[in-house]
Amino acid sequence: MRGSAENNWSKYLTYFAWYKDYPEGAVYLNEELSPVRMEQAKFVAMHDYQTWPDFSYFRRRWPRRDIPVNFNVDTDPNNYSIGIECLSLGAKTKNKHAYSAEMYKTLRSLVKNLCKKYTIPRKKGYVVGHEDVNPVGRWGWDPNSGFNWNRICQR
Numbered sequence: 001m002r003g004s005a006e007n008n009w010s011k012y013l014t015y016f017a018w019y020k021d022y023p024e025g026a027v028y029l030n031e032e033l034s035p036v037r038m039e040q041a042k043f044v045a046m047h048d049y050q051t052w053p054d055f056s057y058f059r060r061r062w063p064r065r066d067i068p069v070n071f072n073v074d075t076d077p078n079n080y081s082i083g084i085e086c087l088s089l090g091a092k093t094k095n096k097h098a099y100s101a102e103m104y105k106t107l108r109s110l111v112k113n114l115c116k117k118y119t120i121p122r123k124k125g126y127v128v129g130h131e132d133v134n135p136v137g138r139w140g141w142d143p144n145s146g147f148n149w150n151r152i153c154q155r
Helices: 006-011 053-061 101-117
Strands: 012-014 027-029 043-045
Touching: 006 012
Parallel strands: none
Antiparallel strands: 012 043, 027 043
């Protein structure tokens, strides 16, 4: 998505060959955002190139933010961040039972140690989900909206 205007990020989703629910009429795009055949796609746009409704969750989570966290630095958070994968079933809807008490306890300890080691404030905004830095590739389910950030971050 290099070269596209930052404020247009919510018009695109990363294309996943395994995902079967792209709407009829979706436009498949290459890295330069030019239309291509589906099997050559890197991104997907709505037929009218409007904002994907899937990003409404992002606006609720970050009401005063125009673009995802660090998106203007690099659209791939794996290039500049520490990634921690939590095993759960991601979902666009709330599921507070997707994460166990043991997972929260372990994750809190890990995040606390990493934040201390790298002098990162243990606060939401510094500790974020993949969807907060690259919703184009995650669409609001990593972690799902039922994830309790207060159990990981300091209040």
